[in-house]
Amino acid sequence: MSIQTSEKSSNRGQTFMRTLRQDHAGLSRIMREIDTQAHRLAEDSEGARAILVDAFRYLLRYHHAFHHPREDRLFARIRARDEALDQTLQQLSHEHETGEQETRRLAEDLARASNKELVGECGAELVDRINDYLRHTRTHMRHEETVFYSRAEQVLSDEDWLDIIADDGPDDPITDIRTMRASYPALARSLDEPTSHLGLHRPEHSSSHELRLQMLALTDLYGGLMHEAIDLTRTHFQRLKSVRDPVSLMRTAGTIYADNLRFAGQCVTRPSRWAINTGAGLIVGWLKPYMKQ
Ligand SMILES: [Fe+2]
Numbered sequence: 001m002s003i004q005t006s007e008k009s010s011n012r013g014q015t016f017m018r019t020l021r022q023d024h025a026g027l028s029r030i031m032r033e034i035d036t037q038a039h040r041l042a043e044d045s046e047g048a049r050a051i052l053v054d055a056f057r058y059l060l061r062y063h064h065a066f067h068h069p070r071e072d073r074l075f076a077r078i079r080a081r082d083e084a085l086d087q088t089l090q091q092l093s094h095e096h097e098t099g100e101q102e103t104r105r106l107a108e109d110l111a112r113a114s115n116k117e118l119v120g121e122c123g124a125e126l127v128d129r130i131n132d133y134l135r136h137t138r139t140h141m142r143h144e145e146t147v148f149y150s151r152a153e154q155v156l157s158d159e160d161w162l163d164i165i166a167d168d169g170p171d172d173p174i175t176d177i178r179t180m181r182a183s184y185p186a187l188a189r190s191l192d193e194p195t196s197h198l199g200l201h202r203p204e205h206s207s208s209h210e211l212r213l214q215m216l217a218l219t220d221l222y223g224g225l226m227h228e229a230i231d232l233t234r235t236h237f238q239r240l241k242s243v244r245d246p247v248s249l250m251r252t253a254g255t256i257y258a259d260n261l262r263f264a265g266q267c268v269t270r271p272s273r274w275a276i277n278t279g280a281g282l283i284v285g286w287l288k289p290y291m292k293q
């Protein structure tokens with residue numbers, strides 16, 4: 001294989017790993033939405049059910065149909081090259097199968113239940129199952145990210161990458177609101193709503209539940225920034241590796257400086273936006289009962 005083909009293949013590998021991490025960011029967002037709607041199921045069974053059914057359908061059509069097969073192909077190749085990770089990766093692939101079965105069952109049971117059933121014992125059981133599902137999925141993702149951070153994929157050869165990337169499937173539709181509106185209207189409407197903004201934190205949620213959700217959002221936000229920092233460092237490293245003379249070194253240093261500056265800006269603006277939109281909303285929500293007295 002030529003050097004050029006080899007570089008192309010390693011770039012594809014980086015793009016592939018970035019896609020997996022972006023998928024996880026999208027999945028975290030959907031899980032927060034599922035968490036929110038599960039808590040509303042007894043109060044607004046019709047509305048919450050529509051969003052939950054859309055969310056589980058989205059998971060089946062994208063995460064189970066494309067994200068997990070991508071990971072399974074990656075894990076199978078890593079297992080063949082690094083026996084130390086064999087059991088962990090086999091377990092993760094097994095969880096893809098059990099996770100898909102439970103997603104399908106939840107989508108069907110939610111769609112089938114009457115509104116009366118959803119507000120009663122049957123609804124409470126479904127909420128327990130959804131909570132279990134969320135707990136398992138979050139643990140599954142954390143384990144996978146440990147594998148991603150360990151850069152286990154570095155044991156792979158160019159041929160491995162070409163096989164893994166072949167027939168890779170579409171991008172996550174969550175990045176395209178028009179597709180989401182067309183395919184998952186109830187979910188898209190809910191994702192479109194600002195989660196909370198000054199003085200308008202959703203009155204139907206208790207403050208402790210709202211706080212938990214917003215803490216999850218903040219964890220995702222920092223997780224996302226960390227992923228981007230790792231990607232940026234890898235890109236810088238690749239750029240520096242290709243420097244051949246003082247002129248290209250100067251040019252590369254300028255590009256690295258500009259990218260770092262842009263990233264530093266994101267590190268300041270994204271958490272600040274969260275603090276303004278969410279933190280202030282929570283404080284107003286907490287103070288409201290006292291302000292009425
Ligand atoms: Fe997975």
Ligand SMILES: [Fe+2]
Pocket residue numbers: 024067071141144
């Ligand atoms: Fe995953």
